[in-house]
Amino acid sequence: MLLETFIGIVMAMLAMCLFNLSPLLQKSALNEIPKLSFHNWWTSFKQLIANRRWVWGFVVGCIGLIPYFIALDLVGVAVVQPLYGFGFIVLVFVSHRMLHEQLHSGAWIGIALLILMPVLIAFGDVSNVQVGITERSTLLSLLLFTLAVAALTLLLFTQVSKHPTAWGFISGALYGLAAVFMQSAISFFALLRLWGWNRHLALSIAAVLLAAPINIFGDYCLQIGLQRRNASRFMPISQTVNNTVAVLGGILVFRQQVGHWGFYLGALGLGAAGLFLLSVFEHAGDRPKFKSG
Numbered sequence: 001m002l003l004e005t006f007i008g009i010v011m012a013m014l015a016m017c018l019f020n021l022s023p024l025l026q027k028s029a030l031n032e033i034p035k036l037s038f039h040n041w042w043t044s045f046k047q048l049i050a051n052r053r054w055v056w057g058f059v060v061g062c063i064g065l066i067p068y069f070i071a072l073d074l075v076g077v078a079v080v081q082p083l084y085g086f087g088f089i090v091l092v093f094v095s096h097r098m099l100h101e102q103l104h105s106g107a108w109i110g111i112a113l114l115i116l117m118p119v120l121i122a123f124g125d126v127s128n129v130q131v132g133i134t135e136r137s138t139l140l141s142l143l144l145f146t147l148a149v150a151a152l153t154l155l156l157f158t159q160v161s162k163h164p165t166a167w168g169f170i171s172g173a174l175y176g177l178a179a180v181f182m183q184s185a186i187s188f189f190a191l192l193r194l195w196g197w198n199r200h201l202a203l204s205i206a207a208v209l210l211a212a213p214i215n216i217f218g219d220y221c222l223q224i225g226l227q228r229r230n231a232s233r234f235m236p237i238s239q240t241v242n243n244t245v246a247v248l249g250g251i252l253v254f255r256q257q258v259g260h261w262g263f264y265l266g267a268l269g270l271g272a273a274g275l276f277l278l279s280v281f282e283h284a285g286d287r288p289k290f291k292s293g
Contacts, residue, residue: 008074009083009118011067016087018064023226023235024094025057030227037224048223061219069186077183078250078258079126081176082271084239086114095232110277113270120267125259141253142184149177149245167225168237174218175238176245180253181211240272 029051030036036044048054071080089111153173159166185207225234247268250256258264 004074005079005122008071008079009122011074012071012080012083013086013118015064015066015068015071015080016084017090018060018087019068019084020087020089020091020235021094022057022061022064023222024091024098024231025060026054026223027057027095027226027231028098029054029057030223036220036227041220045220069182072179072183073186076126076250076254076256077179077246078254078256079121079124081179081243081246081250082121082268083118084243086118088236088239088274089114091235092232095230099231106277110274113274113277117267117270117274120263120270123260124264124267126264127257127259138253142180145180145249145253146177149173164225164228165234165237167221167228168234169241171218171222171225172238172241172243173245174214174221175242176249178211178215178218179242179246180249181207181214183250183254185211236276243268243271 029048033047033051034044036048068080092107092111153170156166156170156173160170185205222238225238228234251258
């Protein structure tokens with residue numbers, strides 16, 4: 001069990017590093033194309049896929065899904081998602097090198113906190129999924145959780161014109177919800193491997209089909225916000241909301257149990273503090289510029 005947890009955490013850390021490298025590659029491309037929006041989404045989409053650097057960023061993110069799925073299967077969403085902050089170390093260094101976003105002295109403290117975070121999560125002894133995914137109560141919890149996140153997302157959409165940072169909250173909420181559905185798909189697939197029931201295969205495919213458009217929609221929202229804000233400030237917001245939604249899903253929907261709450265809450269506290277310290281090094285007025293059109 002300890003080896004399984006260790007492998008799961010290592011896979012999660014690898015996935016999160018790739019997930020954080022992906023938007024940096026895309027960010028360098030976003031500054032070169034006209035402003036993205038939902039009104040001309042098809043034109044914006046064609047501009048994105050025509051840019052080689054943006055496509056490379058997308059490919060890196062897709063590669064990250066491989067260790068991500070392995071980690072979800074081994075340790076569950078309540079362990080995997082908080083490790084998103086660890087990958088932010090990659091975001092800080094590469095954004096400093098490639099995008100020339102300056103590091104604040106407090107960022108180094110944030111990096112140290114994020115390095116310690118996965119250690120505390122390991123000591124938190126979080127269980128894997130504890131409920132039968134096919135139970136009516138679990139499916140009802142999943143439905144209610146989905147409706148709550150959808151309502152929050154719709155509310156946030158009313159704020160994007162005045163507060164572009166709201167795109168970070170929207171993308172994070174959608175990513176977190178997609179992670180919960182992916183956990184559902186993996187749980188169904190585990191039953192398929194155990195019992196070989198066609199019903200579980202269908203449910204697993206259905207969960208993936210639900211997670212995919214949610215994730216794609218969240219990614220487009222991320223691109224819009226990332227184009228309007230510096231990566232080093234915007235990404236921590238999206239990631240923190242992502243973590244919060246996914247962890248709540250793991251605990252409320254899948255009943256993942258924390259063996260040592262002190263370590264687990266300490267890890268979340270370190271992650272929140274680290275993300276905060278890393279997010280404040282953007283200077284006022286240092287917003288990215290992009291082409292008009």
